[in-house]
Amino acid sequence: MADVARHAGVSIATVSRALRDAAVAPATRERVLRSARELEYVTSPAGSGLSSGRTKTVALVVPFAARWFFSEVIVGAETALREAGLDMLLYNIGRTDRERFFATLPLRRRVDAAIVVASSLTPDQQHQLRSLGIPLSLLGSRIEGFPSVRIDDEHAAATAGRHLVGLGHRRVAMICGDPSNPVGTATTARRRAGFTTAIEAAGICGPEVVEEEWGITGGGRAMGRILGQADLPTAIFAESDEMAFGAMHTLRRAGIGVPDRISVVGVDDHELAMALELTTVAQPVKEQGAAAARALLHQLTDSIPPSNYDRVLPTRLVVRRSSAPPPP
């Protein structure tokens, strides 16, 4: 901190105030932050730099802790936090507990920082989170003013679309989670947009989109609805591997060969995708949890506001047996 003070030509107390976002003239604050950035000023969480670190605890707020994606995020975040000497409080707020959580904010004064995972936040909810006055990071979504870690959902879905078009498919359908669910609808919308754009770019009619409750059972039900139609698609894109597993189960029961008659592609690379031979767009999930934790540690230790911090981790197509050219 002394180095930063010297570099910026201010007192150590001013540096401390500026880094804490306390009362300092804007120009002075700018100068301190610039110096801190130039000197790559970072303190260790164990050191005195963790001025805001009173509870040594970080909250992880997830909507459905038992789903594969969230359980991987939990492991990634918990491991990174523990390595930094911080504990993790887990708040599992599904559909029904959401309102109560935002109304009461039980994490208030209990944590130094929070990671909020894969949620569509209303402006009110965003305001409530900001009112906590602690560093926050979002995982799986992007909202102006919140540091975030995520994948590019549109790009991931477009990758799946281009793979199917490249194989020669011309009639494709997409299986999505329930849009009435207030959690994760933004993710669904982005994947839907990305897939549709890729399909239409190939001069094909936009995909039929079937919405059912998110998950294995919902995916199976959506596939059943598609099979009830006169004109079957030759390929299915599911917004998650779990919905794809449900779709494959319905196809197996219906005696419809995958990929001989219908190809199936998901998103995730779920731990069972390989065993089920599912072609999918893999996303690094533990890594997103760890990156979101590190984004918070950075805020906690050097107090430099990560202006528009938005880390986008790469996805990649993993081709397995569930996708092939359409039947002749």
Add this chain to the structure above:
Amino acid sequence: MADVARHAGVSIATVSRALRDAAVAPATRERVLRSARELEYVTSPAGSGLSSGRTKTVALVVPFAARWFFSEVIVGAETALREAGLDMLLYNIGRTDRERFFATLPLRRRVDAAIVVASSLTPDQQHQLRSLGIPLSLLGSRIEGFPSVRIDDEHAAATAGRHLVGLGHRRVAMICGDPSNPVGTATTARRRAGFTTAIEAAGICGPEVVEEEWGITGGGRAMGRILGQADLPTAIFAESDEMAFGAMHTLRRAGIGVPDRISVVGVDDHELAMALELTTVAQPVKEQGAAAARALLHQLTDSIPPSNYDRVLPTRLVVRRSSAPPPP
């Protein structure tokens, strides 16, 4: 508390001391506890009864948070604790972090109580946990002196064995997790013993047991080792559904029909067991998490030591397409 005092014929202060396990003559303490039990004395955690509840936080210690079983436990415990107004700190300590965790006990003075899930604890580790001086409950295992919530692993495995014997199988093998893993070996041993007993009770030679790393990949590898032998079994019992999924994957790739040539049975009723048509011995997992949380709440609120509290939740056979009579 006044009712208990009246019933036991002692002062309220004595009741309070007896319930807190503080200095009280043994006979008096016995009388107070008997009265408390007879009156079904329970205080709400929100009330003053939560005398030991200073942090309003409970630790959940799991070995592998991302595995299906543990992610379900997390949800069950977190939900029950949150309903009681308590937060949950999650400690995910796998193979490598285990020693460090028990050496440093980071949860010390951070929580009012702790749930320790599915671990084989050495006498030293048991001693260290007791040294925390807080209510503890075990989930998935039973150790003298610790309240526990679990299933009867031997019975669950014996159920699978009797199902296969009943179908007419005479050559059976079992797939287990790696015994060098210090976590969960007690579970493996109990399931192995239960299955073996059921098989031998039918007058059949004890099953061949193949050990590989716990999980889908390990299950697949174990099946590969079995397929390399001259004399194939007609049925496989896997100690978990995830190991069974791996085995089924290897069988599919090898072109060996399930159940036409080999039947497969697991334990769990994993969320994907239905989609994969796996016959399994279902265990209630979220319920075990919730029951372990309630066992702690009970200790936190009324301070009555749950002498040998050992709640065993029921399991049941779920027959699906992966099991059938052996080929003629």
